[in-house]
Amino acid sequence: MLRWIALVLLLVLIGLQVKLWTGNGGVREVESLRASVKKQADDNARLLQRNQALGADVDDLKHGEQAVEARARAELGLVKPGETFYQVVEKPGAASSVAPPPPSTPSNGP
Template identity: 75%
Template sequence: MLRWIALVLLVILIGLQLKLWAGSGGMHEVRGLRAAVQKQTGENDRLLQRNQALAADVSDLKHGEQAVEARARAELGLIKPGETFYQVVERPAGSASASAPPTGDGGGH
C-alpha cells in the first residue's frame, strides 16, 4: 500500500514538474515575459528622457525670449536690425588642390 502511495506521489510530482517547465504559464513563458518587461522598461526610460527634454524646450519657449530668438536664428536665419550677416563657405577638400596656383615647373627654358 505504501508503495502505491509513493508511486502516485511520484507521478503527481513528475506531472507538476512538466507543467512548471513546459506548460502554459510555465518557466519558459515567465522568462519571455521578463524579457519583454525589461525591453519595455528601457523604451519607457528613453521616451521619458525625450519627454523631459521636450518639456524643457516648451518651458524655455514660453518663458524666455532668448530661447525663441536662439531658435529663430538657428532654424530661420534671423538677423536683427543693425547686425551684419557673414556666411563662411569652406572649400571641399578635393577642390583646394585644383584651385592652387601653378608651380612653374612646366616652363619652356
C-alpha cells in the same frame, strides 16, 4: 500496496514538474514576461527623459526670448538691424582637416 502508492505519487510528482517547466504559466513563460516587463520599463524611462527635455524646450520657448531668437537665427537665418552678415565659402575641392563653420554666422557690426 505501499509500493503502488509510492509509484503513483512519484508519477504525479513527475507530471507536476513537467507542467511547471513546460506548461501554460510555467517557468519559461514567466521568464519571458519578466524580460518583456524590463524592456518596457527601459523604454518608459527613455521616453520619460525625452518628454522632460521637450517640456523644458517648450517652457523656454514660452517664457524666454533668447530661446526664440536662437531658433530664429539657426532655422530662419535671422539678422537683426545693425548686424552684418558674413558667410565664409571655401573653394571647391579644397579639403581641410578643420571642420567648416556653420553655414550662417551673424555677428554684431562695428
